[in-house]
Every structure is written in C-alpha cells, then in structure tokens.
Amino acid sequence: MRKLYVQLLIILVSKLILPQNLSAQGITAPSSDTTLNPSASAISLRENTSSPDTAFNPPEMEVAIDTQPSFLKNTLDQVVVTALGIRREEKSLGYAAQIVKENAVKDAKTNNWVNSLNGKAPGLNIQSAGAGPMGSSRITLRGESSLNLDNNQALIVVDGVPVSSKISGTGFNSHLSQDSPVDFGSDISDLNPDDIERITVLKGPGATALYGSRAAGGALIITTKSGSGKGKGLGVTYNVNGSIDRVNRWPDYQFEYGEGRTDKYYSYLDSEDGPNTATGVAAGRAWGPRFNGQLYYQFNPGSPDGKPTERTPWVADKNYISDFFKTGLTISNSIAIEGGSEKGGARLSLSHLKNEWILPNTGFERINAALTVNQKVTDKLKINGKINYTQKKSDNLPAAGYNNQTIMYFLIIGALPNVHADWFKPYWKPGLENIEQRNPFNPGPDNPYLDLYEMLNKMNKNGVIGTLSASYSFTDKLELMVRSGLDMSYEYRSQQRPFSMTKYPRGMFREQNIFNYEINTDALLTYNDKFSEALKYTVTAGANNMRQRYDFAGMYADQLAQPGIYQISNSLDQAVADPQRSQKAINSVYGSAQLAFQERIFLDITGRNDWSSTLPYGNNSFFYPSASASFLLSDMFLLPLNVSFAKLRLSWAQVGNDTRPYQTDKYYDKIYSNSFTNPTVLFNPNLKPEITSSFEAGVDLRFFNNRVGIDLAMYNNNSRNQILALPLDLVTGYSSALVNAGLINSKGAEVALNLKPIITGNLTWNSAITWSRNRSYVKELREGINSQIIYNHNSNVNIEARVGGRMGDLYGKGFQRSPEGEIIYSSVGLPASLDPTMKKWGNAFADWKAGFLNEIIIKRFRVSILVDGQKGGSIYSQTNHKNNTLGKTKVTLPGREGGIVGKGVVYDAYTQKYTPNTVNVSASSYYDNYYAITNAETNIFDASFIKIREVRFEYPLPVGSLGKFIQQASIAVYGRELFNFTKFPGFDPEGGNLNSGTLTPGVELTQFPTARNMGINLTFKF
C-alpha cells in the first residue's frame, strides 16, 4: 500500500512540469472576487469569522455540496473547521472530512441530538443503548480500533473544547445484579441543537492527528453559532417544537393461550376446578389453556385478595403489553437574538425542553442558555468568548436491563395475555402502603407500577461548556492565538427503592454527587508566507495543557429504617460512603507545516508530542506524526468536459489512545466498609499508550457542473500496544492483567454519492446515497493467548476477540450435532445437553451500512426523506429468549395441542448409530429447552434492518401584511424512526445494553422499545 502511494506521488509531482491552461478545459476563469487571497485562504484562526447565516438560506444538503449552481472553484473554497479549531479550505485537505450542516440535527429534533446523525455520514456509527429518554449513544467512526469498547468512541469537540461523552454509571450491569443501570445522559447530549451551526466529521487519524493521544477514534468538531450582522430585522429567531412518541414495533406476541403451565384448565388460586394454576405456580408462563371464551375462575379485581367468586370468560387482552405504555410528549421553545457589525457581533440564545416519555412518570426537562461575543478590539487584536450553560433535571428516569425491578423485565415475566394492565394499579396491599407491595400474579418481578411510581431515579445537572480566546496579528503573516476552554458539570443523582421489593426488601436510598471538569489551554502561533507565487506555506507551532478532574461521592443507605422516607439519615445501618476521585493531566507541544503548490497540490505535515500523567513517570512521552497530501487533479490534468472537479487525497498518521489514571501501581480495594481485599486487575508499571497507524486514500469526483458527485474513501488502520485488561483465569491471582498487546487491523471503505437530478426554478431534487463497510480483524493478542473476552454475559454469550477473527465476534454454546449436522436429542425427546465448545454465531457489527437521503423542493415546499439500514451484524436477544421459554410469542404456538417430536437424532451408545428422534414432548418442555439462555445458537439473530429514519415536510409561511415584523416564518411536520423493517424478533436490532456506564453492542438485555417520533415545528424570524 505504501509503495502505491509513493508511486502516485511521483507521477503527480512530475506532472507539475506541464503548464496548465485553464481555458483549455472549457472552464470559465473565476471572477476577481473569488481570487484566492492568501490571508483568507490560508489557515485562519480567527474564531470570530462569521459564517453565512444558514438558517434561512435555501436549505442545503447535509453534505458538502452547494445547491447553488456555481463555478467550480468557489465550491471548494468552502472552509472546514478541522482539528484544534484550525480552519482550512476543503480542497486542501488530504483526509476525509465531512461537513454536516445544522439542519441535520434540527430537521427532526430528538432528545439527544447525536442520534439525529444516524445515516447522514458514511462511517459514522451511532449505537444507542435503548435505555431511556436520555437516549445516550455510543459514537464511533469507521471501525473499532481498540479492544476496550470505551476507547473507540469519537472525540467530541465543541468550539475547540473537548467535551466528555462519558456516562457515569450506577455501578451495576444489565443482568440480575443488585440494582440496574440507568441512562443519565452525558455532557454531549446537553447541547441545544438550535445552537449548532455545523459539524465536521473527522473520520480517521489522518484528520485528528493534532489531537495526539485522544485521536484514535476520530472526532466530531462542533461549531456553535456566533453573532453576525447579516439579515434584516431585529435578528430574533423563535422556534417552537412539539412532538409525540409512540412505540414503533413490537415482538410477535401470541394471543391464543393464556397463563399457566398446563392447558387443561385454569384457576386463579385454589377453586372447585382444581388447585391454583396462576400466580407463583405459572410464574409468568403462558402455556395455559386456549382462549375460546370458556369460563374459568379468574382474578377478581373487586376483592382484596383477588379471589374469584364466579367464573368469567377466558379471553385474550390484545393490549396486555401496550397498555403499560403511553404516548410520550416533548415540547421545546427556543429563542435566539443576534446582531453585529464589521467590528464584532453577539448572539444570545435561550431554550427550554420538557419531555414526558413513553412510560408513565418518566421524562426530563432541560434549559439551555448560550452567549457568544466576538469583537475586533483593534485591527490586530480580536477577542472571542462563548459560553453554553445547561440545566437538566428529571424526577424519574427508568431503570434498564433484566432485573426484578425493571419494567421491561416485568413485561416479559409478569405480563400475561389474560391479565389486564390496570389489575396491577393498586400496587400497595391495603393498609400496608409503603410497606408491602401488592403482586396479584407472579411474585418474582416487582409490581410494574411500583417500578414506575416508587422506584425513582432522579437527577439534577448543571453544566457549562465555554471558551475564551484572544488572537493577535503581529503582521498579516504572523498571528498568535491563545484559548482556554472548559467543560464543567455538577450532577446530583438519587435512587430510591421502596420496601418489599425483591432485591431490597427494606428499601434503599442512594445519592451521588458528581463533579467533572476538563480544562484545555492552547497557545497557537501561525506564520504564513510564500516562497514564490506558486509555492505558499504556513507553519504552526503550539502547546496545550489539559487538566481533567472527576469527583464522585456516593452515599448509600442499602436498608431503610422507616418505609417511605428517602434520606440518607433514614439508613438502618451506617450509611456507606463510596468516594471516587481521579485526576489526569496531559501536556503537549505540536506543530504543523502546510505547503501549497499552485493551489493544486497541498502537502501537510503535523507532529504532536504528549506527556501524560497516566503513563509511568519515566516513560510518559510519545510522539504522533502525520502527513497528508491533496491533489486537485482537475487543475493538474486535462480532464473530460463533464468532469467538473477531481481531487485525490492521501494521508498517513500515527496517533495514540491514552488510558485511565491509576493503572501503574497496586492498590487494595475496600470491601464491606471496614476491610480490604486484593484488586482483581493486575497493574502494569510499564504501561505504554495504544498506537494506531492509519493509511487513507480518497477520491472526490464531481461531474456535470456538480450535478453528480462521488466521494470514495478507503482506509487501513493498524492499532498496536492495546491497553488490554487481558482476562485471566482467577487461578493466576487476578481476573485480568493490564498489558500492552495485540494488533488490530481495521479497514474499510466509504462511498458518498450526491446527485441533483432535477434543478429547475420550481422543482429541485437532491439525493445523497452513502455506503460504508468496515472490518476490524484481530491479528495478534499476546504470546500464548489466543482469545480475549471483551464482554461476558454470564458465559451465555461472549464478545470475544480471537486471533484471526473479527472485533465483535459473538461466541456461545450451541446444540450437539451429528456428523450429518442434525441436532442430537437425548432419550427423553429433548435436545441433549449443549456442546460445551464455544462457537462463533455472528458478529456484533454490521457487514455494511447505507443511507439514502432525498430532498425535494417544489416551489417553496420542501420534503426530505432519509432511509437507512444495515446488512449483517448479529445480536443476542435476552428479550426473545425469555419470551420464548415462557410461551409468549407466536414461535411457541406449534405443538401446543399435540406435543412436539423434535427434529433430530438420538445417539445409541451400543450400536454407535444415530436414529431419528421419535419421542413426543410437550410444547412447554420443548421450547423451554430449545431457547434456554445458555443456547447462544438459538438466541442470536441477524440484525439487518431498513428504517425509514426521518421524514420532514417544510413550508415557509406567507408573511403577508405582517412582513414588517416577521421576516420569515416556516412550519414543518416531521417524523423519526417511522418504520423499521427487520426480522429481529425483539424490539429493535439497533440496540445493545448498558453495562453501568459502558454501552455494549451485540447483546440485547431487555431493551426499551424504540419510539416513533412525530412532531411539528414552527419557526419565526423577526
């Protein structure tokens, strides 16, 4: 690969000798006002340069092509904000950098604006946890270059300030732990999408090399709006948005058989028909009698213990699950005021959002306030300040995962086709309010309304993201910028649990105070000049100081003295303190040099050296270089007339991936509040950072006056020195050891096709197709170690990295099979015990992803539709496993009346032969065994899907006689997550699970349904 690039480089450089005659290409010479001015085109660090106010210009595509028919070179003067806030012209970039305009996040507003990016940039993967209204998600670019799932997330930078995408977890995982995880959101989801002006997606290390040890996962560079003086009127924009949410897809529930283990009869509690077949006997199973309207003694809501006095008809309630959900509602109001002149400008914005989610008593509220000021104090000195404040609070966020106290667990194990939702409504036993819950059916899962109304997870968060900067131009060639940025948040959380719940019989109350900040201070000196008219250069040198601090103080009262009082002072035993504090610092110097030859060939070299406090003291300095080149082929060669533009990009970079603090020494862990025990992770005193080397090549071709554009990118990344918590057998004394090991090779391709089939005065049609594919292979682990478990769901299914396999491979046990491939049964007619060898049943990541975005403008009416999907990828479904083993789904209908003779063979040890199985077993025994939790083979499904992700209809309202006051007004109707076409039997194959604070793909542990969101948006500009 390297040789190829060098050869290309030589060929292209040699072409410089030929003089270029632009007019021979049939290209009209650019008019004078577009002649590139060195000071404008070169790297400009003036953050206050305002960009055109895009809110009301003719709507633009979410990709970097202008809809205005224009001369070729103008479109490539588009300025992109790249790493460290450095602004570059798009044409000079040797790496893939995609601009996403603001309407990508505003067209269909969601609770977490990050989720709106789904399908809009190839290579950008948004993996949501499906864990609640906050909608936290895992943002990765391209593939997974690190074996540590948390490390693969993209770096998010807002106005030059890196912002944390960390979710502080509750400390519990999603499967039957003492308590459950809650999605509290992260700093990144706090941003108000109305304040976002544009986002640059820097996909690979080539683009992010200047971020050094934080660069390996790519970056999203977000620029918020500044004040500008353009436009008429007051400069006030008001925006109101209202939307509703409804569950968009359900598993295939069966409505033919009701509660019970036997289908012979049904009796709620002992009756004259026979002993009890419901409540704890059935324990959530639906193997009971068929619904034929026959009469049985059923639950009597009129009597205090439910005991029936007469028989009632046995019929199914089609809404037995959906009645627990409601229509969610989100309303947001936002106002922005801006103004300015040539000397400077300011913008103030305020917004309020209130959300009620699809489950009763859940939701949150958010207030954002933002102020931007910039001023040219003198001709040489400019100052700039931005501050974004967010307050977010919730009176209850739902607990996620598979546990007695979560609502989704209840819907699998507690809800039954003959049981109405409102039978659970009085959730306290009469006379025992706050003391004992009423559980008229399966006593295992807690009463769902107890879950929703008494088990509250509250939060109150205040956060600030801000920057201050000043720049001084010594001459028109030399400029110094100094900037300091802060991401600070303070969050208070509480979890309260009532008496009589399964996991906490005496209730629980926990409080956490979380304080988090990161400060980055940069000094950047830029000098640009030219050797000759043909050869221009810019040199940059700078330094950065980063300080991070995380303070977590938890107070836990895991048993309460009195019921219903939720304070730490009400703890039965001494309250337990759980403090965690950590600090991290990185000091860096960096530099870069750009050469521009005839504005056709651009060469970029960067280097950064980081000193990190988390690495061993004597060995904590690492260097990260990169080199990239951009060739404007359309300027260098004579290309056919129809080719409006052609550019070749090449880049190489080496970046790092840092580690968490305190990994280089041994510490003892506290246990039982007054004892200590050995840690289970073996520290490493010689820790090195992870290093990713990346090659990237791309081509950007545009035809027919930019009516057709193709952007192709191919990349190949090698990540070494992974900081792995290498799992060990606890025999060794530790369950994992921190080592530097492993080589992961991540490669793939991205294609973006932009079409403008129709451009006329009254009808415009833009289309964009994106496609991406990535494979991350595990080439090496550590000598003698062939496999690393990345995520373990109780050994039922593991995400394992095995040498020669791919990142994300799912391993688990399956059926024993005969040499002909038939399932082996035992002599009693059920599949024999599972083959203990763990096999691969799929991969958590997709084979490829694609998106199809269409935008049609008819006169002034605008429609946009986004369809996206993925092919391949697999996901283990806990929801489906449990639904099937309890007989809740249509899959479990066959065989109920006559039993099942399983299709397979029985092994006879005497004759050593396989004979077909002929034993008939009951349907309940069969499905209970077939879909057992330990059987990964039957519980892993293809995660392919096609979603109609977003649809928007927009119409500018006629202002008429109010034109004096209202400059512009528009109304829009939109929808998100409208339809989901997939074979996945759970709710949504695009899910995962929340493991305390880590979003884990590939294994679904009782996810929440995805909601179809539909809304109206009104915007007024005064």
Next chain:
Amino acid sequence: MSRLIILASICLIITGCTKNFGEINTDPNRPKTITPGVMLGQLQYRMVNTTISAAKNFTHQLMQVDAPRSSPGGGGLHRYVVNTDAGIWNSMYGYLTDVEDIYYMADSLNEPNYKGIALLYKTWAYSILTDLYGDVPYSQATQAVKGIFQPGFDKQQDIYAQLLKNLDTVNSILHTGAALRYGGDLVYNANALSSSTNPGIVKWKKFANSLKLRLLLRSSKRDGELNISQQINEILSNPESRPVFTSTADDAILRYPGSFPYFNPYYNARQLDWREGSYFTEFFMNKLNEDEDPRRAIWSFQVMVDGVSMYSGIQSGYPTTVEYQVGKNSSYNDALKTLPQLGVMMTYAEVEFIKAELALKSFQTGKTAREHYENGIRASMTQWGAALPDGFLAKPGILYNESGSGDEQLAQIMLQKYYAYLFVDYQSWFEKNRTGYPELPRGAGIPAENQFPTRAMYPSYLQSLNAEQLKNATESMGGDLQTTKLWWQK
C-alpha cells in the same frame, strides 16, 4: 525574533510541568499497603459463604437432600447432569489471592499465627478444588505478578502430598502464646489472649489436624504412595502435639454476627427461592421421620398433607412432566436464613465419623466404632441446636449393628455422616464417590445414559484463557467428563 523566543519559552514552561504527574497519578481513594487483619475477616466470610452456597445449590440436589419443584427442561443435578460452569473454580481462586497475600504479609511482618491461618485456608481451599475437579493449578497458581498467566495443572497426587505437608507446617508454626496483633479473626476470635494462652490458636491447630485426618482418609486407597496409614497413626497417637476436635466448641464454624456487614448470606433471600424453589426429598426426609430425628424441625418445617401436619418430601430425578404444587411440601426452615451457625467449614461430628471408620479399619482410635458413631450423632445434634431424645440411639434405624459385616457397618456410619454433612460444601458427594455410601435411589426420570458424576468439569472459559494447559491436564486425567475418575477414586 524576540517574540519567537518568548513563545518558545512559553511552550517549554507548559511542558516542563510534568514533575507533579507522579502525585496526580496516585489514587486518593485506595491504599497501597495494608495489614493482614483488615483482610482476614472479609476473606473468612466470603469463603464460607461460597462453600455453604455450593452445598445448598449443588451438593444438596445431587445427593438427594433436596430436589427442585419442577424441572421441565430435562437436565438438572437430580438427573445427574452437571452444568459446565457449576463449580466454584472462579470464586475459590479469587480468594486464594488474598490468602497468599496474607501469608506474604505475615511473613514480612514476622507473624507466624497469621501465616499459619493463611496456610490452613490455602490448604482447605485447594483440598476442595482438587477433590472437585481433579488436577488443578497449584504450584503455578496466583502468580500473575511473576508473569505466569497460564499456569500448568498439578497432578492431584502431588497436590495431596503438598497439602498434607502444609498441614504439618501449620501445626508447627501456630504459636499458642501469642494473639493476632492486627485482629480480624471471625471464626475462633484468636485476636486476644486469655490468661497466657490463645484459645483461638489452639482451635486453629485442632482444625489443621482434623483437616489432615479428613484428607488422609479421603486418599486412603492410595496408601502406598503417600504413607497414609503412618500419618494417620501419628495423629491418633499424639493428641497433645497433634490435637483434633474434641467437642462441638471446637467446630470450625463462622458464626454469623447478624449485624452489618457480616450478615448470614441468606438473610434477605426471596420467599419464592427459599421455600418454593426446592423441597427436601423423600430419601432425606423419610428416614428422619422414621427416626423422629429432632434435627428435622431445625432444618425444615411441617406442611398439611390430607389434613395431617407432617414433614413431607418429594421425589428426586423425576420425569420432566412432573411438577410439584407450591406450598405442599417441606422446604428449608426460615430460621436457617438467620441462623448464626450456618457457616460450617468442618465439624467435630465429622471427626467422630472419621474415627468411626478408622476404628472399623482397625486403627487405634481409643474407642470403638460404635462409640464414635454415637458421639458423631450427638455432636451433630448439639451443633444444630437440637436435643438428643432419650432412647434415640437405641432406635432400630439408628442402633449401631456391631455384628454386621464391614460394609453394613460402613453404610450405617456413612448414612449418619451424610446427615451431619448438611451445608458442608461438597463433602458428602466426595465421600459417596469414595465409599459408595449412602446408596441413593435412581429416579424414574433420569435418562438411562446419565451416570452419577465423579467430578465437575473444568469451566468452559478455560478454553479461551488457558487452552494449552487445559489440554495437557485433560490428557493426563484421561478426559474432562463428569464421569472421569479422580486419583483417589481409582
């Protein structure tokens, strides 16, 4: 130019400040060094919780003490199906890290008593591990700090030889004249002196020698290889220098204080799991009913069957179509959830039964087999808090038949030993594999191809974490099945 110098120096100043990085990277929440006392208590607590849970969740079902309420899937221990990851491999080795750490800390602090207790725990834990799995890592285990990430498995024979030596060491280094300086002992409270001796340490010594007796009896079929008989005689004939348990006051039981944080691990068990998850079996309960054994009132409770209040047991190994009604059979008594003496490791009752068998084998124990047998029953009653009824030992089901054949006498001893072994990790299962007793009925729903297991299989994650050594061990053991025979079984 001068501006450039200023800027260069600014850069240097910023980067020069890496001096306090060492301090920044020191965890303010956790200590780097500790004393043995703060580690001992939690270790004792967690280890015994694991072993009694292993008894309740595994041994009791396999040895037909209890059986699940329903078992439609066709598997289950009562049908002789051992799940691959059912053993306590992971937990035990996890504790062994702390055990080894206490040993080394005690060594460097010159505290022989902590050293002895740590070595005793190490031996106890490894004895359970090797009896459960066979060949397990011993000499190369818990050495990740030295870089051994994939330890080899030691042969059971070598492990036994080493364990027996360890117990000799424990016996000699425990110093009864000193207290545990850093405290922490929850089992025998060896934290303080009483006049000039430490009664706690005396009991630890007794535990060490009693444990040695158990291991010697277990490996007695392989007498020639390890000089078993000689070592047994050495203990039996030297009660002062090699004391063993002599009364229930010596029992190695961690009595749960019932206060934070050392609760009985079942204290908040769900009603559904505790009372209706499984019931005692007919095999277990019928004999207790025949003998009117007072221990049944402590272990279980009565239910109404056809108007009569009784202790009712269910079948074990029943077909998949069978399912038992909730609330109609006897399960574990609720009082056990908070019973302090549930934390059993080894009891005086067991020592008496061991001596009964040794007397049967003509070792000089100082008493007859019948006397030991009766002492064992008495001890078990006292241990559980039951009063031995008058004439109990003369009941036809209990009376020791001194004129019976060797096998008949052994069967009697082992049957009462089985009852005395309630909640003691896997011991009754190991003993059945050693002697064949007690004879358990074979349930009608057990598939013909399922045989009574002799061991647990190695955990499945070893295939990813230690594949090479697992392969070697499997070859040396002759297979990794639940029916592969162990060294002392052959």
